[in-house]
Amino acid sequence: EEVRVKAITHSGDMLKIVLLGVPNQPGVAAQIFKALSDFSVFIDMIIQSEGREDYKDLAFVASREDEEKVRKAIACLEKELSFQGMKFDETMSRVSLVGAGIASSPNIAYRMFNALARAGINIDMISTSNSRISCLIPRDLMEEAVKVLHEEFIMQEVRLNEEV
Amino acid sequence: EEVRVKAITHSGDMLKIVLLGVPNQPGVAAQIFKALSDFSVFIDMIIQSEGREDYKDLAFVASREDEEKVRKAIACLEKELSFQGMKFDETMSRVSLVGAGIASSPNIAYRMFNALARAGINIDMISTSNSRISCLIPRDLMEEAVKVLHEEFIMQEVRLNEEV
Ligand SMILES: C[C@@H](O)[C@H](N)C(=O)O
Numbered sequence: 001e002e003v004r005v006k007a008i009t010h011s012g013d014m015l016k017i018v019l020l021g022v023p024n025q026p027g028v029a030a031q032i033f034k035a036l037s038d039f040s041v042f043i044d045m046i047i048q049s050e051g052r053e054d055y056k057d058l059a060f061v062a063s064r065e066d067e068e069k070v071r072k073a074i075a076c077l078e079k080e081l082s083f084q085g086m087k088f089d090e091t092m093s094r095v096s097l098v099g100a101g102i103a104s105s106p107n108i109a110y111r112m113f114n115a116l117a118r119a120g121i122n123i124d125m126i127s128t129s130n131s132r133i134s135c136l137i138p139r140d141l142m143e144e145a146v147k148v149l150h151e152e153f154i155m156q157e158v159r160l161n162e163e164v
Numbered sequence: 165e166e167v168r169v170k171a172i173t174h175s176g177d178m179l180k181i182v183l184l185g186v187p188n189q190p191g192v193a194a195q196i197f198k199a200l201s202d203f204s205v206f207i208d209m210i211i212q213s214e215g216r217e218d219y220k221d222l223a224f225v226a227s228r229e230d231e232e233k234v235r236k237a238i239a240c241l242e243k244e245l246s247f248q249g250m251k252f253d254e255t256m257s258r259v260s261l262v263g264a265g266i267a268s269s270p271n272i273a274y275r276m277f278n279a280l281a282r283a284g285i286n287i288d289m290i291s292t293s294n295s296r297i298s299c300l301i302p303r304d305l306m307e308e309a310v311k312v313l314h315e316e317f318i319m320q321e322v323r324l325n326e327e328v
């Protein structure tokens with residue numbers, strides 16, 4: 001496996017916010033992030049996937065201490081943009097695998113998702129870039145998640161090196 | 165703005181695949197990526213966001229030349245996993261902003277989304293990691309997207325440097 005996992009990282013106390021059913025047309029994402037920018041909200045992740053008909057759900061993760069600022073930003077937004085609902089969820093946290101080019105290997109993604117599954121950890125959200133695979137998982141299972149991912153990816157390497 | 169955009173990148177001919185309404189329980193993402201791994205499908209992005217009730221949509225982007233392999237992997241998957249539907253979409257392409265720490269600044273995200281909106285480009289999917297903001301947009305608008313993002317982020321820098 002020439003692509004290697006270099007590190008496992010996780011976030012602290014996060015707040016997941018989902019704007020449900022925003023109109024799927026140009027300018028809507030800009031409106032949302034203008035409001036967040038006006039209140040200087042620090043963003044950890046942005047995830048928008050498939051929607052239904054002409055609507056999308058736009059999810060983002062901020063730090064819990066910014067909750068007040070996020071609520072103010074959304075209160076301003078609601079004056080100019082209509083959407084079907086919103087969700088605030090403080091029970092999630094992010095765990096990531098980091099390593100050059102790892103996101104392109106379906107085998108590394110499989111091993112990560114499988115290690116979490118064996119530990120009974122449900123994956124709430126997934127987002128990747130070329131050198132990182134991130135999952136939102138229940139915060140109270142974070143320690144367990146880091147442990148099983150460490151065993152799957154880092155320990156393996158150590159064991160391999162010892163054998164030679 | 166201490167965080168700076170270093171580059172604008174875009175992908176070639178991509179294929180977006182969405183598995184609609186997969187069960188939201190541990191092990192499902194692992195099953196999907198086991199099937200893709202068995203057929204050595206090269207993955208460009210994985211995006212899973214908010215779902216509804218006990219279901220999630222799992223979207224991933226592969227290269228168009230792997231379409232046959234993806235279809236075979238999904239045919240195998242369908243024998244063991246039930247989901248509500250699937251979508252294959254060859255009309256999308258990925259454009260990304262790259263720079264250390266850019267995803268945490270809501271202002272950079274706003275400027276990116278706004279530059280695309282001013283050009284009338286609709287954002288189909290969004291995914292971030294700490295140093296990259298990626299958007300799936302219509303492939304036939306890719307050149308326009310790269311041009312407007314270049315003007316917004318790279319030209320600005322050049323102009324600023326000239327002034328001093
Ligand atoms: C939908 C899928 O991601 C599921 N939640 C899992 O953990 O595998």
Ligand SMILES: C[C@@H](O)[C@H](N)C(=O)O
Nearest residue numbers: 025026027028029287
């Ligand atoms: C939903 C939102 O992303 C919209 N498609 C936009 O381009 O702004």
